[in-house]
Amino acid sequence: MQLYKQDAVQWLSTLPDGSVDLLITDPPYESLEKHRSIGTTTRLKESKSSSNQWFTIFPNERFEEFLAQVYRVLKKNSHFYLFCDQETMFYIKPIAEQAGFKFWKPIVWDKVAIGMGYHYRARYEFILFFEKGKRKLNNLGIPDVLEHKRVYRGYPTEKPVALIETLIEQSSSVGDVVVDPFFGSGATLIASSNLKRTAWGSDVSDDAHEYLRQRLIKIA
Secondary structure, three states, X not given: OEEEOOOXXXXXXXXXXXXXXXXXXXXXXXXXXXXXXXXXXXXXXXXXXXXXXXXXXXXHHHHHHHHHHHHHHEEEEEEEEEEEOHHHHXXXXXXXXXXXXXXXXXXXXXXXXXXXXXXXXXXXXXXXXXXXXXXXXXXXXXXXXXXXXXXXXXXXXXXXXXXHHHHHHHHOOOOOXXXXXOOOOOHHHHXXXXXXXXXXXXXXXXXXXXXXXXXXXXXX
């Protein structure tokens, strides 16, 4: 596992062309600022359960340069998964297509339990499924709704490792390089290691690095 503490775009720009087999990530997207201001998200900048300062927003205006770098570092015939909400999905899709990606569909992550909100409380999140070139999924029997219980009292926006493992098993092979430039809780990196992939990740947050360090100690 290789860890870095750099801005996502700057870090990706240091990687060689076509050096990555699969990229899975969950940026701290801009629309969360709005949801937090009106109390419709639990993704707080600070909370009683955590002293983290993780929530440095990645502004929408930077997605063009980000997605250009993602496309460049990915190998031909590879997949790219991006977690986001419904607003960010509509913003990102055309930019990713302009960068060269084929957009297949949004995969729905069913979190099993409802979260906060006013107008039909949120129980799901989208995972945008993009393709560079042409690559068949490893198992064509997996549905586009993935049911995994949300992680409670973990790192903000923490994703279940088992959920990420499904994506990795679908779109990579043993020994492949899996990258997450906003690694947060480290779920993608842990899932990659569990499945004998090579994990590379970056995050600007000290708390993300410490949280992952503690997780790795526990599972060592």
